[in-house]
Amino acid sequence: MDSSELINILALQHIPNLGDNTAKKLIRHFGSAEAIFKEKKHNLLKINGIGEARIQDLYKADNFKAAENELKFIEKNNIGYSYFQDKDYPEKLKHCFDGPILLFKRGNMDLQQKKIISIVGTRRISSHGMAFCEELIEELSPLDPVIVSGFAYGVDITAQKAAVKHGLQTIGCLAHGLNQIYPKVHKRYMPQVEENGGFFTDFWSTDNFDRNNFLKRNRIIAGLSEATIVIESAEKGGSLVTADIANSYNREVFAVPGRPGDTYSKGCNNLIKSQNAHVLTSAADLVYILNWEIKKKNEAVQKQLFVELEPDEENIFEFLRNHGKSQLDTIALNCNFPTYKAASLLLNLELKGIIRPLPGKLFEAI
CATH class of the missing domain: 1.10.150 (DNA polymerase; domain 1)
Structure with missing residues (x-):
């Protein structure tokens, strides 16, 4: 241009x-x-x-x-940009009616043919929420997803640091121009994020720092992704706005359930209760709902000749070998597992390269 x-x-x-x-x-x-x-x-x-x-x-x-x-x-300042009619404009954002006409960027981003998820939540993340977030990203890392968040305190920076740790691309969506960073203490993480992804914003260098900017920024977080995950949230908060926006875009929303009395579980529990989010208890839930095909990073999944299986995994694998293509509910019923546990075991077997998902939420042994 x-x-x-x-x-x-x-x-x-x-x-x-x-x-x-x-x-x-x-x-x-x-x-x-x-x-x-x-x-x-x-x-x-x-x-x-x-x-x-x-x-x-x-x-x-x-x-x-x-x-x-x-x-x-x-x-x-060598700022990059993507016009909404350009080929390099994020594909999923193109389908959002209020996506920015011009998106400013910095870093090394490649979003073509990528699985992209947003992870958001409270700035006052608990130790439990932090552990869940880090474990979730570790479990998802073989799928090589792009992790999107807001580069803020709490859930945001936890998710983005975990993404960098596991060599995943991560995108920070900013509520200000690329001439500053908020919070300032996160400036030390910028080189790592830019090396493993980068930053998006539609704000100018002259835009005043304003609380309302965060609400406007949230549409980009939701719009970039095929799914938005809320780890922890109070009864009201910006992450719930992001979830609402994602729902308005007809994207999947997930929420991590928590104890009813916990302040920062109320938002997630309400999303689930109102059927505005799927329950997320492990990476298997996400993989199942999104019908993602598991592939090892940088190599095709191949059947392993000598795979060590846990007894429960062997139970499911033998069922699929004997009965062929089967749905999750059928597998869980015949193998005597709760559905959530069967989903988790199926994910483990996919990661080991000996089963694969099929359209219609079917699974088969390779």
């Missing part, structure tokens, strides 16, 4: 109260951001849903002055 068109896109993004959805509608109709600014006002108003209030600031010179200054910042 040449700098001339980028200036026009930035100017369009700068217009107050226009919104990403309206901006994208205008761009699709007229073909480019530049064409919008050249169009006569009465032609703009002919478009359904484009009212006087939304375009009243369109022709102000301040938009282009601000855009020119932001472009200088982008070029000076």
